[in-house]
Amino acid sequence: MLAILGGTGIYALDEVEVLEEIEMTTPFGEPSGKVVRGKWGMHELFFMARHGAGHKLLPHEINYRANIFALKSLGVTQILGLSAIGSLSEEMAPGDFVMPDQYFDWTKGKRQQTFFGAGIAAHVSMAEPVSTNLVNWVAEGASQCGYKLHASATYACVEGPRLGTRAESHFLRQAGCQVVGMTNVPEVFLAREAQICYATLGIVTDYDCWMEDPAMHVKATEIFEQYGQSLGNAMNLLGYLMKCPLPEEEPEIRTALTYSLLSSRELFTPEQRLWFEQLSL
Numbered sequence: 001m002l003a004i005l006g007g008t009g010i011y012a013l014d015e016v017e018v019l020e021e022i023e024m025t026t027p028f029g030e031p032s033g034k035v036v037r038g039k040w041g042m043h044e045l046f047f048m049a050r051h052g053a054g055h056k057l058l059p060h061e062i063n064y065r066a067n068i069f070a071l072k073s074l075g076v077t078q079i080l081g082l083s084a085i086g087s088l089s090e091e092m093a094p095g096d097f098v099m100p101d102q103y104f105d106w107t108k109g110k111r112q113q114t115f116f117g118a119g120i121a122a123h124v125s126m127a128e129p130v131s132t133n134l135v136n137w138v139a140e141g142a143s144q145c146g147y148k149l150h151a152s153a154t155y156a157c158v159e160g161p162r163l164g165t166r167a168e169s170h171f172l173r174q175a176g177c178q179v180v181g182m183t184n185v186p187e188v189f190l191a192r193e194a195q196i197c198y199a200t201l202g203i204v205t206d207y208d209c210w211m212e213d214p215a216m217h218v219k220a221t222e223i224f225e226q227y228g229q230s231l232g233n234a235m236n237l238l239g240y241l242m243k244c245p246l247p248e249e250e251p252e253i254r255t256a257l258t259y260s261l262l263s264s265r266e267l268f269t270p271e272q273r274l275w276f277e278q279l280s281l
Helices: 064-073 134-145 166-174 186-191 220-241 272-278
Strands: 002-006 017-022 036-038 041-047 080-085 101-105 154-158 179-181 195-207
Touching: 002 017, 041 064, 064 272, 080 134, 080 186, 101 186, 134 195, 134 220, 154 166, 154 186, 179 195, 186 195, 195 220
Parallel strands: 002 041, 002 080, 080 195, 101 154, 154 179
Antiparallel strands: 017 036, 036 041, 080 179
């Protein structure tokens, strides 16, 4: 079962035939908003607006654990997120699509990063955090639609909500990052803890602020302008993908907890047992 997480500017999918709007609560609190169950093309799917209706949540205010757990409890096994991103590489130009395959966490420890703790010790491998099959599926669709897509990049996740300094932009470039954003961490890692195949379709809006020309430095209003121009292409690409079979789910992702749990399940509280069993499905 596929879920689409809409980022900046994507608060609904007009192309989706809405079957149900679901209000949810989770052991980890309230998600960003209602989950839409709908049909698009040959697929039934779920949709959630990451920032909530009308973009009410800043990146650090999003309850990532609740979002991922809500989708997991609905039977979601694959997530495709959409995100606005800045480019730290000249070849990844505004308007291009980028699908990161690696992540560099440059947040400040304010976000709940894991489902585990409070008596449950687990260490899930994140060496390859993204579903290769999902990336290849989207990349093939982009090729068929004639869109430029970079299928490999390292995404630096910063805390926000402020935009970065030039020193920070140069630091991230020197660290080997090609794109920067504020929302994919801890989302990508929580998806793996929940044994969900995950990938992000990033839409490049700007060159952050590493270039010498001040006219090229990112401004919030310009982000939304460029992003708005690119959303049509993103929706066309999704529409094409909804006519194609979903990619196969990688067994190593769908069984990620098998060799990760250190604690004895006999010591779990009844509440912990319930949500851990849900994650383990």
